[in-house]
Amino acid sequence: MSDSIVSPPLAPRERNPWLAYYVAGCVLAWLLYVLAGTEFQRGLWQLWEAVYQATLSLWPPMLLGLAVHPWVNRLQRMAPAPAVAFLLHALAALLFGALWELCEFTSAWLLFGHDHAVAVLLQTLLWRAIWGVVAYAAIATGFTAMLQSRRARAAALAAAQAESALARAELAAISGKLNPHFLFNTLNSLIALTRKDASAAEAGLLRFAGMLRYVLDSKRSAADRVALADEVEFVRDYLFLESLRLGPRLRIDWQIDPATLADEIPPLTLQPLVENSVLHGVAPRVEGGRIRIRSGRDEHDGLALCVEDDGPGCDPATLEQPDAGSRRGIGLAALQRRFALDYEGRARLRVHTQPGAGFRVDLWIPQV
Structure with missing residues (x-):
């Protein structure tokens, strides 16, 4: 890759x-x-x-x-x-x-x-x-x-002070890009579900209410941190809604180290990556696909996160000049900018992909 x-x-x-x-x-x-x-x-x-x-x-x-x-x-x-x-x-x-x-x-x-x-x-x-x-x-x-x-x-x-104020403003703008993008896609999924299964749509709405509360809480400040456990629970609710639409075509492999659940990350870090995998790696394929979500600690005592799918992948060159149909998407582009600004530039985001070889995003977030 x-x-x-x-x-x-x-x-x-x-x-x-x-x-x-x-x-x-x-x-x-x-x-x-x-x-x-x-x-x-x-x-x-x-x-x-x-x-x-x-x-x-x-x-x-x-x-x-x-x-x-x-x-x-x-x-x-x-x-x-x-x-x-x-x-x-x-x-x-x-x-x-x-x-x-x-x-x-x-x-x-x-x-x-x-x-x-x-x-x-x-x-x-x-x-x-x-x-x-x-x-x-x-x-x-x-x-x-x-x-x-x-x-x-x-x-x-x-x-x-001016540089810090500019970074906070840019982080707030980035968070503002992530949240409406996620809400738009989730509402579309719920609207489609109401036409197929009303009871499932009701269960989905309850999940969505909890997700909406999480999103609104995360809007308090772009520099806020949340526990990985809260972000994982949020992603589980999101995947529950997507599974109502995609059924068995959506397969999830969770590999979360319990020792990392108390680690802190910026809100809405995992969800845009999982959403990209759902939209580009699973939903377009008749046979569906598998998404693997991992967490762990490395030798530097930082939090290592990985979101990987077995979808079609893409040409890495398209990541440098994204267009409207690019796999990069609004979420990944905003996350890259956020990680460039946050944590004094110490956090890392790396993408591994090739056509036909899936798509993987690795994150490293310092915890000290």
């Missing part, structure tokens, strides 16, 4: 811990400054002097750095040309250095007087300007990387 194998959108608001990261970075820089300026062999007083120097020197850039985050965030939202962005950052770096010097001059004036503040300013003017640019560049680079990473995560989340 031949085998046929079948600008980012806004994301929900998320916690932005940039301030905690910034404070942690400032504390680390302060500790490194203290360690670099401490000579422990000279006594504890040297440690306190290093703490004093680190605090006096670093509080201005640490405080000013808080304003860099909203500035970088605004620049990223504006998305200026690279040359314009470089110019704006250069001006911001110069302003950062000037404000650092102003803060240091003010604190020195308040602590030690005007003359000392002026002397310190003249002594450190050039180096403070250089270190201001370096500090601004480091802080702005860190915030830029953090914001870009956050936006990338938000874009990935939004894309995943």
Whole structure:
């Protein structure tokens, strides 16, 4: 047999811990400054002097750095040309250095007087300007990387949510194709039966009522799961209705492993496959035919299902380009699409057929 194998959108608001990261970075820089300026062999007083120097020197850039985050965030939202962005950052770096010097001059004036503040300013003017640019560049680079990473995560989340919503919508549309197709065929069978045997038609209607309840329940959500036992019972009711029409021409071979009855599958998984076998493998033949329905577990602990008939089969090439009279049918086409979308693409559907060699569909459905 031949085998046929079948600008980012806004994301929900998320916690932005940039301030905690910034404070942690400032504390680390302060500790490194203290360690670099401490000579422990000279006594504890040297440690306190290093703490004093680190605090006096670093509080201005640490405080000013808080304003860099909203500035970088605004620049990223504006998305200026690279040359314009470089110019704006250069001006911001110069302003950062000037404000650092102003803060240091003010604190020195308040602590030690005007003359000392002026002397310190003249002594450190050039180096403070250089270190201001370096500090601004480091802080702005860190915030830029953090914001870009956050936006990338938000874009990935939004894309995943959009893809998930699209998959749910497509699954719902697929289920909508399966159910009316099944109901149409079943109603036709019941109408034909009422003309031949009224009591059998009444029994069939009772079965049909139970089947209809199952179909309506399965319409709650395309992502719902049902126990294999419920799906098997549903298929038994369907085959009972078909047997009223086809009689002994329809022969069923059930090979259901009891250990799999509690396994979960999408609703209306087996019925379209069995219906295809009835319509194309059994009903057109005077002698009828046999349908085999199997379930079991494989070495990967997944549920393996098989629906097979001994009918005329078909050319596998027709499965790739189905037409109105194709054996593929609406149910099989929809199931193939459903299995491509559901279970994160892990479920499998394979068709085995050749002219004169029957038709078999194997399903593998993960259970974890």
